[in-house]
Amino acid sequence: MPIPLVTSSNYLRQDLKEGLTQECKTLLSTVPIDKGWVATNLFQYQGFWHTATQLQGVLTCQQHFQAKPDDLLLITTPKSGTTWLKAVAFATVNRNRYSSSDHPLLTTNPHDLVPFLERKLFIDNQNPDLTSFTYPRLFSTHLPYVSLPKSVEQLGCKMVYLCRDPRDAFISLWHFTNKLRTQTLGTLSLEEAFERFCRGVCLYGPAWDHIMDYWKKSLERPENVFFLKFEEMKAQPSVQLKRLAEFFGCPFSKEEEKKGVVEEILKLCSFDHLSNLNVNKTGKLSSGEENSTFFRKGEVGDWINHLTPQMIKKFEQITEEKFHGSGLQF
Numbered sequence: 001m002p003i004p005l006v007t008s009s010n011y012l013r014q015d016l017k018e019g020l021t022q023e024c025k026t027l028l029s030t031v032p033i034d035k036g037w038v039a040t041n042l043f044q045y046q047g048f049w050h051t052a053t054q055l056q057g058v059l060t061c062q063q064h065f066q067a068k069p070d071d072l073l074l075i076t077t078p079k080s081g082t083t084w085l086k087a088v089a090f091a092t093v094n095r096n097r098y099s100s101s102d103h104p105l106l107t108t109n110p111h112d113l114v115p116f117l118e119r120k121l122f123i124d125n126q127n128p129d130l131t132s133f134t135y136p137r138l139f140s141t142h143l144p145y146v147s148l149p150k151s152v153e154q155l156g157c158k159m160v161y162l163c164r165d166p167r168d169a170f171i172s173l174w175h176f177t178n179k180l181r182t183q184t185l186g187t188l189s190l191e192e193a194f195e196r197f198c199r200g201v202c203l204y205g206p207a208w209d210h211i212m213d214y215w216k217k218s219l220e221r222p223e224n225v226f227f228l229k230f231e232e233m234k235a236q237p238s239v240q241l242k243r244l245a246e247f248f249g250c251p252f253s254k255e256e257e258k259k260g261v262v263e264e265i266l267k268l269c270s271f272d273h274l275s276n277l278n279v280n281k282t283g284k285l286s287s288g289e290e291n292s293t294f295f296r297k298g299e300v301g302d303w304i305n306h307l308t309p310q311m312i313k314k315f316e317q318i319t320e321e322k323f324h325g326s327g328l329q330f
């Protein structure tokens with residue numbers, strides 16, 4: 001059983017091997033290893049890249065998380081709008097439980113309301129206390145499909161998969177990384193980050209493979225996997241929120257629609273509203289990250305302000321190669 005580690009942030013914990021199980025340590029010594037973005041190294045497991053501490057969380061959650069049939073899983077590639085999806089899903093599923101004046105989203109960051117399985121609940125605990133979860137339980141994960149705990153698929157749990165144009169997810173990740181890097185590490189240059197992202201060497205990368213695996217599953221099993229893009233949420237938020245509520249099995253009634261419940265949820269969870277709340281301006285997650293780091297611009301297409309023509313071309317080549325014939329486009 002790993003010993004809980006207390007440091008400033010999960011992202012900076014990866015070098016601390018004392019808290020890891022022998023199984024995890026052995027695995028770390030056998031799998032491919034490469035440079036990390038925030039701390040020293042990333043390790044490749046089941047085709048995707050993790051920090052050492054995160055890998056411990058992945059193994060523990062694969063072995064100990066027991067899903068229930070009505071669990072709802074929010075799955076994303078990093079920097080694809082996870083914070084937004086958590087807020088919207090939480091507000092939708094619990095809309096009869098809270099009024100707008102005492103809503104938990106006003107005082108708690110969405111990441112603390114819908115915790116990550118492998119980054120929070122199971123990172124150093126084989127048996128986290130899940131008794132405070134109301135039903136249906138909402139969990140989140142960045143895990144690729146191949147690494148999901150088996151009970152999720154066996155029980156047919158509903159999964160919402162949110163992804164984003166890899167160019168925007170990359171730029172968002174690059175900014176986020178540089179907010180978390182220590183002074184000693186210095187800034188990670190755009191060129192260096194780009195080279196690693198294109199090789200797939202980033203947290204939960206390669207991003208394209210992560211997206212494609214869930215895209216295929218959503219075509220095979222649309223009743224279980226709801227595939228959504230950040231860009232679609234931005235373009236048609238109320239249409240997408242209504243689809244989401246239907247998928248969750250709690251569609252908005254005509255009366256709710258007339259009363260403006262959909263718009264109320266979208267307003268509560270909007271970038272402007274959430275990012276200006278005191279808790280998100282000054283608070284920290286229980287895992288150490290400052291809440292403000294999860295809010296930057298929240299826009300579509302910011303990559304145009306950062307990528308060089310050569311980088312854009314390279315992105316196009318990879319996207320064409322990875323998504324070819326799949327019907328998926330950004």
Ligand SMILES: Nc1ncnc2c1ncn2[C@@H]1O[C@H](COP(=O)(O)OS(=O)(=O)O)[C@@H](OP(=O)(O)O)[C@H]1O
Binds near residue numbers: 081082084296
């Ligand atoms: N409410 C809301 N609406 C729209 N966009 C939002 C919202 N909240 C966060 N964001 C933007 O999402 C980006 C952060 O991604 P994630 O939340 O997936 O980060 S993480 O993976 O959980 O670390 C990051 O995108 P960029 O602005 O492009 O960096 C955030 O600004």
